[in-house]
Amino acid sequence: xxxxxxxxxxxxxxxxxxxxxxxxxxxxxxxxxxxxxxxxxxxxxxxxxxxxxxxxxxxxxxxxxxxxxxxxxxxxxxxxxxxxxxxxxxxxxxxxxxxxxxxxxxxxxxxxxxxxxxxxxxxxxxxxxxxxxxxxxxxxxxxxxxxxxxxxxxxxxxxxxxxxxxxxxxxxxxxxxxxxxxxxxxxxxxxxxxxxxxxxxxxxxxxxxxxxxxxxxxxxxxxxxxxxxxxxxxxxxxxxxxxxxxxxxxxxxxxxx
Numbered sequence: 001x002x003x004x005x006x007x008x009x010x011x012x013x014x015x016x017x018x019x020x021x022x023x024x025x026x027x028x029x030x031x032x033x034x035x036x037x038x039x040x041x042x043x044x045x046x047x048x049x050x051x052x053x054x055x056x057x058x059x060x061x062x063x064x065x066x067x068x069x070x071x072x073x074x075x076x077x078x079x080x081x082x083x084x085x086x087x088x089x090x091x092x093x094x095x096x097x098x099x100x101x102x103x104x105x106x107x108x109x110x111x112x113x114x115x116x117x118x119x120x121x122x123x124x125x126x127x128x129x130x131x132x133x134x135x136x137x138x139x140x141x142x143x144x145x146x147x148x149x150x151x152x153x154x155x156x157x158x159x160x161x162x163x164x165x166x167x168x169x170x171x172x173x174x175x176x177x178x179x180x181x182x183x184x185x186x187x188x189x190x191x192x193x194x195x196x197x198x199x200x201x202x203x204x205x206x207x208x209x210x211x212x213x214x215x216x217x218x219x220x221x222x223x224x225x226x227x228x229x230x231x232x233x234x235x236x237x238x239x240x241x242x243x244x245x246x247x248x249x250x251x252x253x254x255x256x257x
Contacts, residue, residue: 021251041067074238075217079245082212090240100137101234107144135181145188167194173205177213184216
């Protein structure tokens with residue numbers, strides 16, 4: 001209890017800073033758009049019920065309409081076929097929503113090559129410099145992509161061949177799935193896989209292997225540049241949607257200053 005009291009005091013004094021890693025959720029928030037033959041997720045919509053008027057004189061409230069995987073969101077294992085018998089978002093143990101953050105920065109590489117793929121050697125080099133990836137932690141893959149987050153066209157970065165956004169190699173996804181005990185992977189892009197991941201083997205390796213290993217995904221993070229390589233504590237708060245494959249969520253980081 002003494003440690004929790006100390007944390008509360010540090011939060012009040014500013015000795016521990018709370019950083020919001022969440023993208024604003026509004027109608028212009030970029031979404032993942034699939035080829036037209038597939039089902040599509042919804043943009044976020046806000047529908048006013050009343051606003052201090054004859055529909056409700058003393059209150060303001062809205063209905064919302066959106067997809068589970070719109071904006072900053074949490075991918076549960078059941079989201080992918082390899083995790084179809086694993087946890088939906090309501091069954092994810094709450095202790096798995098909090099863990100240390102470990103930041104791998106490949107902003108320069110992604111700036112030069114939007115199709116940049118993080119590989120196993122990148123992870124091993126980070127581990128040589130910072131220590132092994134912590135059990136029960138979140139690997140946060142910094143690419144600078146959130147700087148495009150207010151422009152859906154730039155965020156998708158698509159041409160006639162499809163979207164071009166950074167991601168992971170199949171080997172890196174397999175390493176995280178099979179050789180680490182991390183909670184999951186957090187990214188700044190619209191999904192945990194690269195824009196061109198449909199052309200990898202297997203296609204969409206992060207979804208296939210990381211979710212299939214009962215790990216999680218966090219997407220469309222912001223303010224990752226304000227996190228240290230190690231030492232931050234990440235808190236992900238999805239809605240406990242029964243049978244949900246994921247949920248929009250608020251993602252916060254605690255950083256000692």
